[in-house]
Amino acid sequence: MAVPEDIRIVQYEPRHAEAFRDLNLAWIKEYFAVEELDRQQLLDPEGAILRPGGAILVAEDSRGVLGVCGLRHDAPGRYEVTKMAVREDLRGCGIGRRLLTEVISHARQLGAEQLFIISNTVLAAAIHLYRELGFVEVPMSTQQEYTRGNIELELNLDETQQGGLPRRLCSSVAVTD
DSSP: OOOOSSOEEEEOOGGGHHHHHHHHHHHHHHHSOOOHHHHHHHHOHIIIIITTTOEEEEEEETTEEEEEEEEEEEETTEEEEEEEEEOGGGTTSSHHHHHHHHHHHHHHHTTOSEEEEEEOTTOHHHHHHHHHTTOEEEOOOTTOOOTTOOEEEEEEGGGBOTTSSBGGGTTTOOOOO
């Protein structure tokens, strides 16, 4: 499939609920078991992510939703990047990079100082993307809620430029709206 050219990154609206749930369930079921926290966030994204001060961004084009990514408020200045998913037929096309770059920028607007991700090393392409965008591996939190999590990564936003990318990458990656 060709890379969509008219991609827009928009904030979540109730019309995105089904795509948010289905895209995430697809990758979770492919690699892992669905956990209770997954159910809470996917069945009630407004209550589990948005109302407590988070956000969900959606990549879409004229054909519909291409990818999604949540930003869950964890503590003052600290947010979890969560429930990032791209349509299977479009993985590897740069949509995840664009979406995560916008999520980082949006986190700044929310006052975030630090982002973190709980993931699993079986998701090698995702881990590679996180590292390319400046996330670094840190010791696993003893309070993390996912049984599948075996790696935690953080991004300190004071170490990145305003656009969200690490200083070392800003000259090599262009993000357009």
